[in-house]
Amino acid sequence: MLSVRDLSYRIEGRPLFEGANVTVNGGENVGLIGRNGSGKSTLLKLIAGELQPDGGAVQVPTNSQIGYIRQEAPAGDKTLLETVLAADTERARLLAEAETAEDPNRIAEVHMRLSDIDAHSAEARAARILSGLGFSDAAQQRACKEFSGGWRMRVALAALLFSEPDVLLLDEPTNHLDLEATMWLEGYLRDWSGTMLLVSHDRRLLNKCVDKIAHLQAGTVTTYQGGYDRFEETRREQLRRQQHMHEEREKERARIQRFVDRFRAKAGRASQAQSRIKMLERMQPIGEVQEDKAVRFDFPQPDELPPPLIALDHVDVGYDPKNPVLSALNQRIDQDDRIALLGANGNGKTTFARLLAGRLQPLKGKMTTPGKLRIGYFSQDQADELDLGHTPVQHMAEVMPSANKTQVRAHLGRFGFTQEKADVAVGNLSGGEKARLLFALMTRHAPHLLILDEPTNHLDIEARQALIEALNEFAGAVVLITHDPHLIELVVDRLWIVADGKAKQFDGDLEAYRQQLLEQRRAERAAAKRQQDAEKGKADPGAGKPAKDDGLSKKERRKQAAEAREQTKQLRNEAKTLEREIERLNEKQREIEAKLADPKVYNGPTADLQELQVAHGKVKDQLARAEDRWLELQEQLEAAS
Structure with a gap:
């Protein structure tokens, strides 16, 4: 322990x-x-x-x-x-x-x-x-x-x-x-x-x-x-109960105080008033809920442009004309698009983002954009370009030369910078505060397209939630590169896979992409195993002989096949049992969620609500473990086949 x-x-x-x-x-x-x-x-x-x-x-x-x-x-x-x-x-x-x-x-x-x-x-x-x-x-x-x-x-x-x-x-x-x-x-x-x-x-x-x-x-x-x-869920309910108890305690204190104020000077009620004064002194105050101040993001809304915002026609992009990172790009982005770029690091996602942001020019092909298009580009690398001795106000004033001080501070306020915090040197800001300053800098001109390359690295959960809400309220297009699946699931409606020098749309959601990755890894492991078996076969020529040359009769081979089926029988039986269990748990989860969706449960006994919440958490955990075990069994069965 x-x-x-x-x-x-x-x-x-x-x-x-x-x-x-x-x-x-x-x-x-x-x-x-x-x-x-x-x-x-x-x-x-x-x-x-x-x-x-x-x-x-x-x-x-x-x-x-x-x-x-x-x-x-x-x-x-x-x-x-x-x-x-x-x-x-x-x-x-x-x-x-x-x-x-x-x-x-x-x-x-x-x-x-x-x-x-x-x-x-x-x-x-x-x-x-x-x-x-x-x-x-x-x-x-x-x-x-x-x-x-x-x-x-x-x-x-x-x-x-x-x-x-x-x-x-x-x-x-x-x-x-x-x-x-x-x-x-x-x-x-x-x-x-x-x-x-x-x-x-x-x-x-x-x-x-x-x-x-x-x-x-x-x-x-x-x-x-x-x-x-x-x-x-639990904390929200605790805070709700605490606030309710605080309000009830304050009402009781006010009621007793009114009695004291009314009867303290009256001889017939003086002793009762004195008793209530002592009661007030003994009453322990219940603190009012003091939540941390919410983080705020508020992206300026752009004017509307005719579609598309960006059109790529057989574009190659990279750093060496003879060896492009990505080639034959044929994509378009409209103002209502929400796109996530997926693919392993090193496949060209950031290169693609730099192309869209105008930081890189096409090596080949044509990229078309409206003349009035404004783009906001966020990259963690930009934090290194900030002057550590400057304040957020000074940084914003430099990029908004025609704005007055009130306008500069108002724009910083969109991203949670109070007057005091806006005057702190950048070198004394946290990583999350520097990220918020970058958001403010990139949106100063109300861009039509936001390109965000790993925007959440230094944001806590509350700030990430604020970012999600701000992006969902933003009227322009969004292109995201992120390792945060929650951000993708709540903001994005299109997935583009960047791999093998190409960028292609993925027809499915993030869960489908997750399953595809699992299948790819299983296939890679199977291929590696075949490669190992092949290498063993070279070392031992007899190991690679087909079954028909192994000297066994058909009866003996059938017997071997039956034994192999028997060896996997337990795995297959367990998989079937798990399938029934997963179906049962899904049904139970739906029943609990239906009860939790009923407003009446939040007005009833607290113990009943907590019991439902505990049961919901247990079912989710059991379901996750059952699904994981089922996937493991499928891998084992595939390996044995």
Whole structure:
């Protein structure tokens, strides 16, 4: 059990935690959430021993291995695969000892321990993790120093997962991932059997991969059972009840105060008035709900232009005329379009976005746009171009030279900048505040098209929700590159796949795309297995003979086939049982959701509502596990066929 007790920690004299408590039982997966600056990353560092608390204690089980990614990305001449394998320090030590040990007994012990930790499959496991995070077989053999910082952070994540620590600490693990790698990581963490603390603003990840939520607010930590959606429901109901109790208490205090004011001076009622004064003194106030100020996004609405906003006719784009990144692009974008660009990092999504934004010109073909088209382009790289000594007001004034101070501040106010915050140097702004400043800068001229390349990396959940609402109210076109599936599901209505040097529309939703990725990975694993079998066949010519040349009679071959069917019978039976269970759980979920949709339930007993919410969370968890197990069985059956 991991325990944080009465924790206090201050930064430059400002209390970040005051008497915070949280307990994580062995094998629990906990999501740490809270507004930017609430102390999520600091809490992980305190647990990892990177920082020391000012008071209280962090207790970790004795001899437990804590896995935590440091800020330094791996580099050097080691290949990616070698870097990940080296993360298992026990395996590396035992392999080195096996080469030098001379005592037969010790050699036997070493090899027995290597067998116990499944060392023979380590390379395959490391390769699977790297592959899931987007590294091809060829890339895995390249040196770490050849990759950018973002890609090397993926290697650090792969090494951390491969080491299989007892306590896994993850701080925004999807920030350096594309959507495809995020989907893979979701599946991997969902099956994580150790203890995990996950800091994330990804709602889907927090719904699929954690058992409970630890909410950091005002220096304390409050835990809630279930994933993020259940936390949100429970907290909303708690706040509603607290506000109701506060209002009722204030009414009661006002009623007693009126009695006191009326009868205090009357001799016949003075003692009663005095009694009520003491009653008032004993009444503990119930605090009014004080929610954090909501983050605001408000994109200026553009005027309407004749369609299309952009038309591409056999366009090639890239950085080398002889070797374009994308070719034969034939797309159009209209003002009511909501498009997400999907595809693994390195396939050309950002190149495509730069083309649409006018940052790159076509190498070939024709790109047509209206003369009055205005485009707003957001990229995290633009944060590096901000002057750290300038304030948001100064930045906005530079790009709005004809606007007065009131207009400049009004535009910043659209993105949550108060008068005080607008006068803070950019170097002292948080990552989320810098992102909001970039939104303000890119929309100063009311663009017809917003192109957003990973806009949510530094936004907390509330800010992401504000962005979703603002995009849905925006009257122009939107092109998104994001690893946040929740953002795609609630904003986008068209998916374009950028892969193999092309960009094509995907006929389906995000869930269909997720299933396609799963099928592709299964096919890749099957192809790799066939390749391994073929290589074994070359080493052993007899291994590759067709069945008709194996010297068996038809009767013996039928017997073998029957035995094979018998071996998969259990898998097939379990799959059928799961199909019935999935159908039952779906029906149960629909029944509970119908009850939760009835307004009467929110006016009835609180216990009944909580019971429904708990049941809803349990059914969702059971359904997710059943579906995951069914997919695993299908893979096993395909491999056996």
